[in-house]
Amino acid sequence: MNLVKNPFEQLLKEGENIIECICCSLVAHFCLVPQAGFLIATNKRLLFCAITASEANKGFIQEFTYRNIISIAEKRGITGKHIHMYYNQDLYKFQQIQGMNMFEFMIAVKDKMRNEP
Numbered sequence: 001m002n003l004v005k006n007p008f009e010q011l012l013k014e015g016e017n018i019i020e021c022i023c024c025s026l027v028a029h030f031c032l033v034p035q036a037g038f039l040i041a042t043n044k045r046l047l048f049c050a051i052t053a054s055e056a057n058k059g060f061i062q063e064f065t066y067r068n069i070i071s072i073a074e075k076r077g078i079t080g081k082h083i084h085m086y087y088n089q090d091l092y093k094f095q096q097i098q099g100m101n102m103f104e105f106m107i108a109v110k111d112k113m114r115n116e117p
Contacts, residue, residue, distance in 0.1 A: 008040060008049060011061065016044045019112075020105040024083070026050075026062065027093040035060065039083075039094050041108050048094075064092075066109075066116040074106055 008018065020041045025034035026048050037050040037060075046069070050060035070086040081102060083094040 008038070008047070011047060011049065012042065013044065016042045018042055020101075020108045022094075022102060022105050023098045024094040025096040027095060028062075029090055034095060036096075039105075041105060041112065043112070046109065062092075066112045069109075069113055072106070072109055072113070074102065 008021075012018070018040055022039050023037075024039050025036050026039075027034050035048075035050050037048055040047040040049065045066060046064040048062040048064075064085070064087050068088050070089070072083065072085040075082045075084050079095065081097055083097070083102070083106070085092045085094070
């Protein structure tokens with residue numbers, strides 16, 4: 001996990017730390033094609049950090065506060081497991097989840113959502 005954490009430490013705010021992380025692709029209303037990256041659960045928020053070779057999308061980061069997540073659920077499709085999240089009335093889909101434990105990730109996120117003031 002430390003290999004995954006290190007590149008993202010500069011994105012963290014003071015007192016923030018990474019709890020869980022999954023490699024996936026983001027599909028949202030503003031993405032024309034799935035955007036590969038990491039979905040990171042911290043003790044304060046969710047972050048999606050894109051992996052891209054293109055200078056145009058370099059540094060693409062989407063931030064999600066736990067209090068504004070309306071729902072988050074694991075879904076099954078023909079291509080495998082997905083995460084569907086409603087955030088401020090918008091649907092975000094995290095697909096092509098690879099090699100990480102999605103079960104532990106979902107438990108951590110739901111726990112943070114319940115405990116968010």
